[in-house]
Amino acid sequence: MILYRITLALFAPILAIILLSRWLGGRETRDGLAERLALGARPSDTGKAIWLHGASLGELTAARPLLEAILLRNPGVFVIATMNSYTGRSMVRNWRLARVEARMAPLDSRLVVRRFCKIWSPVALVSLENELWANRLSVCKANRIPVLVAGGR
Numbered sequence: 001m002i003l004y005r006i007t008l009a010l011f012a013p014i015l016a017i018i019l020l021s022r023w024l025g026g027r028e029t030r031d032g033l034a035e036r037l038a039l040g041a042r043p044s045d046t047g048k049a050i051w052l053h054g055a056s057l058g059e060l061t062a063a064r065p066l067l068e069a070i071l072l073r074n075p076g077v078f079v080i081a082t083m084n085s086y087t088g089r090s091m092v093r094n095w096r097l098a099r100v101e102a103r104m105a106p107l108d109s110r111l112v113v114r115r116f117c118k119i120w121s122p123v124a125l126v127s128l129e130n131e132l133w134a135n136r137l138s139v140c141k142a143n144r145i146p147v148l149v150a151g152g153r
Helices: 002-024 030-036 057-073 086-095 110-120 134-142
Strands: 048-053 077-083 100-104 122-127 147-149
Touching: 002 030, 030 100, 048 057, 057 077, 057 086, 077 086, 086 100, 110 134, 134 147
Parallel strands: 048 077, 048 122, 077 100, 122 147
Antiparallel strands: none
């Protein structure tokens, strides 16, 4: 874990340059960048939040029945769905499901993931992505947020 964090710290300036160039090149939006950095406020009166993460279209499409079942069985629950691609975010937003907020996934930085968890206060994380993000998992553990990896290998 220490090696992972050191590597991320060393590559942080490169990541910042990549994100800036994506933004300047029109491939990253200001809102999307803010979401990736977990900036912004949570909508009020949303109830308990379950964090559902899918990398992009395939995982999110597969997750839709699960998402709808969560909402149906838990009327007081709000789902914060995160994804890595803008097409995935657009797809989830176009579903127009009540009590679902679609946002770009927070970067796997302890600071960013902590801020995300502070804003959204998820009671659980359901991940359908094949990759396991170490800081995301460790922050969830530190905050006693149960994690279900439904699509990992």
